Amino acid sequence: MGEAGAGSYQTLGLLLLVGVVVFILAMIANRLLSTIRPSAEKATTYECGLDPVGGDWAQAQIRYYVYAYLYVLFAVEAIFLFPWAVVFDRPGFGMAVVVEMAIFVSVLALGLLYAWRKKVLRWT
Structure with missing residues (x-):
């Protein structure tokens, strides 16, 4: 060196x-x-300027976690999709790259379809 x-x-x-x-x-x-x-x-516990009332255990509904999980899933998809969209037409990137991204998006679309069929995406 x-x-x-x-x-x-x-x-x-x-x-x-x-x-x-x-x-x-x-x-x-x-x-x-x-x-x-x-x-x-x-x-003492500080809760937005209010005195704490009741116990410290509260049950949260699972659907909020599902919304958060779906958000993270599609945020990650966007992170992978934008750089790919910028460079996929450059020389050296052939049809294999397009097929790989189609498989990736298809798997995510299947997850979205599953969530939609299970009525997870309904707020009420």
Whole structure:
């Protein structure tokens, strides 16, 4: 490895060292400048400015998790679909790339169809 390679590692090491030193100094400054005064009021649960009422256990409906899961599923699809759409017509990308994306979208469409048939996508 030449001089350029050694210089790159020295720069990286220096950057890491500076980062660690800044982190340690920030933690020390936080410890020295913060005031710690525990009280009963600070130990209570804060819920949007209201006093907590009732127990701490609440049942959530599963459909909200299904909506979240479907959102994540289609967000991931979009993450894969946009870069593919930008580069698929470049030289070197043949029909195999189009078929692979068609399979990918088909699997996701089958999942959406399944959710629709099970009436998961109805809000009421």
